[in-house]
Amino acid sequence: MFEYFTGPKYVWNLGVCATLNNGGAIDEVDRACRPAREAADVNSGSRIFMQSWKAVADQLADQARASEAAGHLRTAGQQWYRSGLYVCQAERMLSNTDPGRRAFYQQALDAFAKVFEIADPATTRVEVPFEGTTLPAYFSDASRDGEPVPCVIMWNGLDSTKEHMYTSGWPQEMRARGISVLMVDCPGSGEALRVQDLKARIETEGWATACVDYLETRSDVDADRIGLAAWSLGGYYAPRAAAFEKRIKLVAVWGANHNWGEVQKRRLQREGENPVPHYWEHVLWVWGFDDVEKFIEYAEGIHLDGVVDQITCPFLIAHGENDRQIPVAYAHRSYDQAVHSPKRELRVFTVEEGAAEHVGLDHMPHINAFVADWVDDTFAELLGGS
Numbered sequence: 001m002f003e004y005f006t007g008p009k010y011v012w013n014l015g016v017c018a019t020l021n022n023g024g025a026i027d028e029v030d031r032a033c034r035p036a037r038e039a040a041d042v043n044s045g046s047r048i049f050m051q052s053w054k055a056v057a058d059q060l061a062d063q064a065r066a067s068e069a070a071g072h073l074r075t076a077g078q079q080w081y082r083s084g085l086y087v088c089q090a091e092r093m094l095s096n097t098d099p100g101r102r103a104f105y106q107q108a109l110d111a112f113a114k115v116f117e118i119a120d121p122a123t124t125r126v127e128v129p130f131e132g133t134t135l136p137a138y139f140s141d142a143s144r145d146g147e148p149v150p151c152v153i154m155w156n157g158l159d160s161t162k163e164h165m166y167t168s169g170w171p172q173e174m175r176a177r178g179i180s181v182l183m184v185d186c187p188g189s190g191e192a193l194r195v196q197d198l199k200a201r202i203e204t205e206g207w208a209t210a211c212v213d214y215l216e217t218r219s220d221v222d223a224d225r226i227g228l229a230a231w232s233l234g235g236y237y238a239p240r241a242a243a244f245e246k247r248i249k250l251v252a253v254w255g256a257n258h259n260w261g262e263v264q265k266r267r268l269q270r271e272g273e274n275p276v277p278h279y280w281e282h283v284l285w286v287w288g289f290d291d292v293e294k295f296i297e298y299a300e301g302i303h304l305d306g307v308v309d310q311i312t313c314p315f316l317i318a319h320g321e322n323d324r325q326i327p328v329a330y331a332h333r334s335y336d337q338a339v340h341s342p343k344r345e346l347r348v349f350t351v352e353e354g355a356a357e358h359v360g361l362d363h364m365p366h367i368n369a370f371v372a373d374w375v376d377d378t379f380a381e382l383l384g385g386s
Helices: 010-021 026-036 042-069 073-091 101-118 162-167 170-176 190-194 205-215 234-244 260-268 279-287 292-299 328-337 358-382
Strands: 123-130 133-140 149-155 180-184 221-231 250-254 315-320 344-349
Touching (some): 010 026, 010 073, 026 042, 042 101, 123 180, 133 162, 149 170, 149 205, 149 234, 180 205, 221 234, 234 250, 234 315, 260 292
Parallel strands (some): 149 221, 221 250, 250 315
């Protein structure tokens, strides 16, 4: 993995790799990172990191407004995109108690609203009805003239957002293959957590039911070909949901989070890398706990033993052999237990080829293309095609 920062700054380096893989400009990323290079650690330096990235994002937003005023909408769309990209990558480094975090996240929402308005009208903001409220989402529409096409529901992990899903480029890859994508901030993530205070829970099939119910109301979605994809902690969320929501016709994960509760016990022993600074504060926020000990007791139920064997649709597990957050052994455990999936596949990405780090963030185009092709092929097989 490319490591811009030296020392114990895995979290920042992973964010830099993701940004560069997702369309960031190397000069802008360098200018955003330089002020934080001398920080002692990612916790103490997280606000410096945010401020320096925000400065570059603000500069791009100013340039985008000027480009819009001049009628240069293509240029403005690119500038708004990179501005939003930098904000969403830096915002996740902040403590949830930071007084500026909510406004900073809103800056990302505003930037991508401009992207959809002037550069990518095929992507729109939608709301998925859920338990008396809604789940904020983006819908990437692959339909031509409104005809029904397959759709994949996409979920994030512990600290990512629907903005990270959009900037990953995967929804655009699917749209090029004629497949729509519904990018959802589930409880415990993104806007659902930051704005609506919806917390994560073990029973993720409720979120899946809400998403499928919503998609079945859309005439541009083929209700017989709805899939589910997710990464990181979504490697627990999605297989759990697919095991119990049988309208889901395929499930694919980047990172097999087979026993996330067990991972938390290891984190208490300082084993493995944390995905964000202020780790335990973030975990308690996501799950709605105020005590680590009580959370660890609850987290014993966050596993897929006795669950993945109930998956009866095609199941893809993509995992990096050098994943420092989720042991690769979990990928084999999920695969070995998914005995009732009619098409189960395990793909481990090596250091030599890239995409070997957590959810392939070191080489996202490589892992994204593989997952996209698998989904495309599997949907075609469901129609009896080749």
